[in-house]
Amino acid sequence: MPALRADAARSRARILEAARALPPDGIRHNDLARDTGLGVGTVYRHFPTVTSLLEALHRDALGELVAVARDAASSPSPGKAFTDLVKTGAELQLSRDGLQAVLVAKDVSPEVRALREELLDLSAVALDAAVRDGQVRPDVSIEQVQRLVCGVEHAVRLGDGHDRDLLLGVMIAGLRP
Amino acid sequence: MPALRADAARSRARILEAARALPPDGIRHNDLARDTGLGVGTVYRHFPTVTSLLEALHRDALGELVAVARDAASSPSPGKAFTDLVKTGAELQLSRDGLQAVLVAKDVSPEVRALREELLDLSAVALDAAVRDGQVRPDVSIEQVQRLVCGVEHAVRLGDGHDRDLLLGVMIAGLRP
DNA sequence: CCTTGAAACGGATGGATCATCCACTTGAAG
């Protein structure tokens, strides 16, 4: 794809900025148009779907997570590395409202799909190492852990967010053999 | 409130029946009107909001849960009674799509609000007994357990539902001291 | 500079969905 024209790049940035100020389940193309002073058509041109906008907002977080997973996959202390990975994932999801949708959505760009696959592969290696080290029960898959993290995020969000560490701690304790 | 007229009772029943065939997040008054052959106005008259309809659909499940909690609150084996209560709650929520909304929604009828309060009070007694018996860690509140159950439900629903017991097992294991 | 064509923009507009309102019908009490 050819580079964006100057005005287009400016519009794109303005839309993303306005979107950051909105709750992710309250994103309306029309509102973004009003907030940015752009036309609705322009907003749709840049982000045809809400999902595509969420992807753009959180691709960086996804990259971060992949990096952490890569480190965890080859850590000398697999147990701690894995629980740290889980914690990082949960904290990132909680600080980035809308990230869970990107991690879980079905209609997602090939680029994000590839990143997610890489994340899962690396995390699977880290999980495997932790299991072999006797730090994690052997009967859970990496997909299941990922879904549990989403579940904890959900539980924390139902409250005021103050018990993030406690709830996450319960789940991590439950993962021990 | 005076007793329903015969035709009204019939309409109400038809609406509830049709609603049961729909995913709870896909309930539209207009669809229910089409499916039942009633007018839209009639559907709105019986259930002004989607929440009111969900309440009607799941009030019985809420009652069931209160009964189980009442037993658990005075059980001779508090540890098992409490984990059984948690399991029952989770299974009920998973078998009744939409029940979580009733347990958690903010704009809820006084009747349901009272039931929820009763459920929490009884569960708190059961939790307390389990803690004193050394079966459950003492640093979690009953509200937190309830939210964790909602989280597990979320995690199970993200998958195909086959690992319900495993994921629930992880959480329950995490609740031990 | 100009020219030119592709890229980007804007917003009017048709389509969909929502929920209200009120004229009409039905049930049941006396």
Next chain:
DNA sequence: CTTCAAGTGGATGATCCATCCGTTTCAAGG
């Protein structure tokens, strides 16, 4: 059989969505 409160239906205006295309802007080549 009357009466009227309760119940019903669906036309309708309000709101929200997303497309389409005429206009404007950018930047590459002359």
